Amino acid sequence: MPPKHNGPNRTLDILSSIGDQAFLGAEVMQNLRDHGLRVDRIAIALIRPDAAQPRRVLPETIHQVFHNQEITPIQALKQYIEKVRIVAREKGRPFETLLDLLMAGEENEGSTQLTPLEQDLRDLTNLAVTLRQDGQVNPLTIVDHSQGAVPSYIIETGERRYWANYIDMEFIPGYQGDGMIPCIILQPHQASVFRQAKENTSRAGLNAIGMARQAALLLLAVHGIHPPDGCVTPDFYRQALDLDLRSKREYSTDVLSAMGGISRQRLSQYKLLLGLPDEALELADRYSLEERVLRYVLQLPVEMQSEAVRQIVQHDLDVNQVRRMLDEAQEVAPKGSVPARNSLQFARLIQAKEVPSVEEIAQILLDQEEDVVILRRKVELLREVLVELERHLEG
Amino acid sequence: MTTPTVVLTNNKGGVGKTTTTLNLAYGLCQSLKQAGAANPRVLIVDTDSQAHATLTATGSKDYTRHNSLCAVLGADRKDVTEILSRVIVASHWLPELHVIPSSAELEATERELFSTPGAPYRLADALGVIRHHYAAIVIDTRPSFSLMTEMGLLAATDAVITLEPRYLETVGLQSVINKIYEIREGWRHPDLRLSGIVVTKFDRRVKGHQEMVESLRQHPNLGKLLCGIIPANEAVAYAHRSHLSVYAYDPTSTASEAYAQMVGWMLKRLFVKEAV
Numbered sequence: 081m082p083p084k085h086n087g088p089n090r091t092l093d094i095l096s097s098i099g100d101q102a103f104l105g106a107e108v109m110q111n112l113r114d115h116g117l118r119v120d121r122i123a124i125a126l127i128r129p130d131a132a133q134p135r136r137v138l139p140e141t142i143h144q145v146f147h148n149q150e151i152t153p154i155q156a157l158k159q160y161i162e163k164v165r166i167v168a169r170e171k172g173r174p175f176e177t178l179l180d181l182l183m184a185g186e187e188n189e190g191s192t193q194l195t196p197l198e199q200d201l202r203d204l205t206n207l208a209v210t211l212r213q214d215g216q217v218n219p220l221t222i223v224d225h226s227q228g229a230v231p232s233y234i235i236e237t238g239e240r241r242y243w244a245n246y247i248d249m250e251f252i253p254g255y256q257g258d259g260m261i262p263c264i265i266l267q268p269h270q271a272s273v274f275r276q277a278k279e280n281t282s283r284a285g286l287n288a289i290g291m292a293r294q295a296a297l298l299l300l301a302v303h304g305i306h307p308p309d310g311c312v313t314p315d316f317y318r319q320a321l322d323l324d325l326r327s328k329r330e331y332s333t334d335v336l337s338a339m340g341g342i343s344r345q346r347l348s349q350y351k352l353l354l355g356l357p358d359e360a361l362e363l364a365d366r367y368s369l370e371e372r373v374l375r376y377v378l379q380l381p382v383e384m385q386s387e388a389v390r391q392i393v394q395h396d397l398d399v400n401q402v403r404r405m406l407d408e409a410q411e412v413a414p415k416g417s418v419p420a421r422n423s424l425q426f427a428r429l430i431q432a433k434e435v436p437s438v439e440e441i442a443q444i445l446l447d448q449e450e451d452v453v454i455l456r457r458k459v460e461l462l463r464e465v466l467v468e469l470e471r472h473l474e475g
Numbered sequence: 476m477t478t479p480t481v482v483l484t485n486n487k488g489g490v491g492k493t494t495t496t497l498n499l500a501y502g503l504c505q506s507l508k509q510a511g512a513a514n515p516r517v518l519i520v521d522t523d524s525q526a527h528a529t530l531t532a533t534g535s536k537d538y539t540r541h542n543s544l545c546a547v548l549g550a551d552r553k554d555v556t557e558i559l560s561r562v563i564v565a566s567h568w569l570p571e572l573h574v575i576p577s578s579a580e581l582e583a584t585e586r587e588l589f590s591t592p593g594a595p596y597r598l599a600d601a602l603g604v605i606r607h608h609y610a611a612i613v614i615d616t617r618p619s620f621s622l623m624t625e626m627g628l629l630a631a632t633d634a635v636i637t638l639e640p641r642y643l644e645t646v647g648l649q650s651v652i653n654k655i656y657e658i659r660e661g662w663r664h665p666d667l668r669l670s671g672i673v674v675t676k677f678d679r680r681v682k683g684h685q686e687m688v689e690s691l692r693q694h695p696n697l698g699k700l701l702c703g704i705i706p707a708n709e710a711v712a713y714a715h716r717s718h719l720s721v722y723a724y725d726p727t728s729t730a731s732e733a734y735a736q737m738v739g740w741m742l743k744r745l746f747v748k749e750a751v
Contacts, residue, residue, distance in 0.1 A: 108746045110511060120607040125556035227564040229573040231608040259553060260604070267513065 082354035103316070117450070119219045121260040124246065126231050129239045132307035134293035135280050137243050139163060139197070140362040147311040161251070164201045171195065178205040178251050193421055196367050197436060207240060208247035211360050212255075216241060219262040221279075223271040233263070236271055237279040271300045274338045289365035291339070292353040296320035298338060300350065302331040314361055316356050352378060360389040367393045376406045395453050405454055479745035480602065480612040480633035481670070485651055487644060490616030491528045491637045492674030494711055494721075495703075495734075496615035499635075501720040502738030503611050503745075518609045519566070521546070521577035521603070522627050523617040524579075527715075529576040532566040534718045543578035548588060548597045555601050557581060558688045563605075568720060571607075585623050594622060595662070601628035604700075605666060620654055628658040633670035633745065635653055635702070640674050640684040645691075648672075670744055671702035678707045702744070703737030 129137075131147040138146060138160055141474060163179065168175055169182075171193075174398040175181040181198065182205050194202060220238030224231075235242055241261075249255050268409070277294050280286050286294065296317035303323050307316060325332045325344065336342060339350075353374050356364065364374055367391060376399075377388045449455045481499065483492045500519045500617065521528040529543075530536040540546060542562055551556045559575075560584035566572040588594040602612060614627045628634065634655045638644045652669065659667045672691065678684050692698045693710075706729045714724035722731045 108743055122607060123556040123604045126560070126605075226608070228565040228570070230560050258603075259556065265607070275741060294702075 093116070109253060117264050117266075118261050119264055120160075122222065122233065122263045122265070123240070124259055124261050127220070127233045127235060127242060127261075127263070129235050129309060130276075130296060131312045132293075133235070133239055134290045134297060135239065135286055136290070136365060139366065144152055144313070146313055149310065153243075154250050156371055157246055157251065160201065164197050165195050166315075171198075173198070178208075178247065181205060182209065203320055204240065204244055204250075205247055207244040208252060210251060211241070211244055212248050216245070216262055219264050221266060221275075222263045223266045223268055225268065225363065226306075227474070235266065236266065236276050267391055273297055274334055277338035281338065286367035287365060288350065288353060288371040289369075291350045293373070294318050295347050295350045296354055298335045299323045299325070302328045302335060311362065314354070316357050320351055321354055324348070349375060356389070356391060357382060357386050358385040363389045369393070373397075373399050373402050376402050379406060393458060395457060397453060397457075401451060401454055405457060408458075477632065477666075478605070478609055478612060479633055479730075480614065480631045480672055481633045481635055481741070482616060482627045483635050483637055484624060484628065484655070485647075486618055486620050486624075486638050487638070487647055488643035490618075490639050490644070491532070491673070491705065491711075492614050492618070492713070493523065493637070494615050494639050495534040495705070495737075496528055497531055497673065497674055497735040498721050499724065499738060499741060500567055500611075500613040501566075501572060502734060503613070503742065504569050504736055505722075506742060507610050508569075508571065508671060512610060514608075514610045516571045516573065517611045518563070518573045518575065518605075519611060520575045520598070520614040520627070522580055522581070522598070522623045522691070523577055523615055525617070526577040526579065526581075528615045529578075530569060531718050532574050532716055533564055533576060534567050534711045535576075538576040538578040538645060540578060540580040543579050544598075545573065545578055545584040547601045548584055549599070550598070553601075556604050559601060559605055563676070564691045567721070570622070581623070595625050595629055598626040602630050610713065615653045619665045625658065625662075628655065628667060629662060632666050633668055635671040635673060635741075636669070637675055639689040640678050640681075642683070642687070645687055648697075655714070657751065669700060671737075671741065672697060672700045673703040673705060674701070675705045676707040677704050685707045702740040705733045705735060705737070 129147075136143055138156055142151075142156050142159050142163070143214070145151055145159075146153070151159070164181070165175065168181070173184050175184055178201070181202050184202075188403060218238070219240065220241055221236040222233035223236050225234050226232055226333075245261050249257065249259065279296055280290070280294055296319070297307075299320040300317075300323065300326075305319060325335060325347075332344070336344065336347060342350075349371055353371060354361075355378060356374065360377065363369075363386075369389065373392060374389075377385050377392070380388055388406075391397070395401075397405070445455055445458075446452065448457070483496045483499070485492060496519060500517050504515055504517040507517070509548055519528060519532055524526055526536050526538065529538060543561070546558050546714050547555065566574050590599065590739045591597075598614075606612065612630075614631060616624045636648065636651050636655075638648055638651075651727070655667065658664050674688055674691070677688065688701075688704060691701055704728050708721075708728050708730035710725040710728035711721055711730050714721040717724055721728065721734055725731060
């Protein structure tokens with residue numbers, strides 16, 4: 081027999097009488113409509129980090145592969161740990177388990193400094209141990225992104241605690257939890273890029289590249305551009321290079337406040353860092369280079385920027401050293417048809433009948449530079465110039 | 476407030492457990508949407524290997540041990556979340572009404588679980604993983620006090636007994652109540668409360684039905700729990716055949732009105748913070 085009086089309106093009619101306050105009473109209605117925040121224990125397997133989160137926990141390459149859904153959280157951590165193991169071995173501090181790394185960090189305190197890669201993983205392990213010992217006091221904030229019958233949540237704040245929980249579960253022996261972690265669930269309309277930004281900028285540790293990504297996310301959000309589903313590449317953030325707050329003045333206060341109360345100029349300085357090539361961005365992020373250092377790198381031709389960042393990292397150059405090195409590099413650069421003064425001096429040196437001794441050259445150069453690190457870098461540049469010169473003469 | 480989890484139970488068959496499960500779940504979900512609830516999602520858990528609730532709510536009975544409740548109950552603890560994500564399906568009635576389907580292989584799974592330590596808590600543990608995701612969960616049980624039914628009772632916060640208004644049914648009511656209290660006290664599950672009694676297939680022309688309902692009403696404790704009197708109505712049977720809720724099949728039928736009244740009663744019962 082076919083359905084009688086079938087239709088969505090008639091179906092609703094029969095139940096609408098019970099879905100109102102007169103029938104249910106004020107208390108039931110209040111409980112039903114309770115949109116207030118509460119802490120729930122959620123299975124960690126239902127939660128995913130936000131691919132656009134400016135603060136990176138995983139190294140960029142692993143971050144990209146993970147958000148492309150090519151690997152699971154546990155596989156991502158295994159790759160991360162392996163990457164750190166290689167660096168640690170090269171530095172003569174091999175470790176077997178994460179607890180070894182934690183101990184090694186304590187032994188090395190005050191003597192040899194750990195590399196940023198080792199230090200980040202050690203800090204994450206330390207957080208995992210704290211969670212094991214004291215429990216997770218601070219809940220994650222997650223946004224309900226469930227589609228159909230499949231529950232799923234994206235982290236708004238608390239990604240480090242998410243990864244620390246996985247380390248606790250999978251990489252520290254003796255886990256006895258149930259795989260659930262305390263979270264505050266937000267509905268999609270309650271999610272806020274500004275709240276995430278405030279959480280990021282209010283705590284220490286968001287480096288210059290993180291600030292640049294954060295600035296980009298906010299600028300893009302106020303211009304109605306939102307991150308794509310899945311992996312978010314540096315090119316997504318770079319779209320902000322063409323945007324500013326001039327056409328969105330109504331958001332100026334919110335954006336600058338979410339960035340930690342910085343000025344428009346500072347916002348612009350951070351944003352410009354996104355112009356660095358991918359490799360330079362990753363290195364600068366991993367080694368937490370300062371904005372005032374990187375702004376000098378931006379003055380170089382694009383093809384030289386990654387190499388410049390590599391040199392800064394390798395020789396641990398500070399801002400003054402970088403400024404002087406780049407100022408002088410620009411002075412040496414050819415300007416029109418007239419050779420630079422330094423080039424002429426160099427040519428005369430080559431023409432000299434008697435080559436001065438190594439000690440003499442070293443002493444003179446040290447007197448001029450007053451900095452052995454810059455001097456060594458200049459010698460490297462000179463070596464490259466000589467190789468090029470030979471190639472040029474052969475041609 | 477923890478997610479209310481209602482189990483429909485009676486060890487007698489054919490008393491309307493599945494019909495009541497489906498119409499209660501649909502009614503709750505639709506009413507929650509109507510009332511503007513923050514989370515209107517409702518989950519039906521079909522623990523009966525006949526899979527009638529599954530068939531009616533999803534339109535399909537083609538579930539195996541790999542994509543039904545069997546997989547959830549047989550899963551290692553660390554895999555439960557992933558398996559639940561795979562097993563739960565949306566009903567074809569409302570996008571917010573979801574189902575953990577049953578399959579004919581559930582009986583074999585139950586037999587396998589007999590010797591597994593902690594087996595009675597397997598459903599409760601699994602639902603604990605996704606409980607927060609739902610405003611309410613409604614569990615349909617099989618007509619017996621089997622391990623599966625015990626699992627349903629241990630996973631629930633509210634038990635509702637369905638019964639036909641006949642003498643022998645009334646006599647059997649005490650054994651159902653005893654089972655609920657055995658789970659509550661003997662199994663140390665203090666969150667479980669007897670929340671309602673639904674009389675189904677009521678025929679006002681039958682004197683015995685009227686007397687039985689009247690005696691229930693007069694009972695000092697059970698009278699307060701009488702949450703619905705569902706008249707015998709052909710719309711219920713035809714709704715099953717059409718894979719529809721009774722409200723959708725014939726909204727003007729007496730059964731639809733009676734179930735709607737019961738849903739309202741349950742909403743008040745489930746969503747007011749009162750002492751158990």
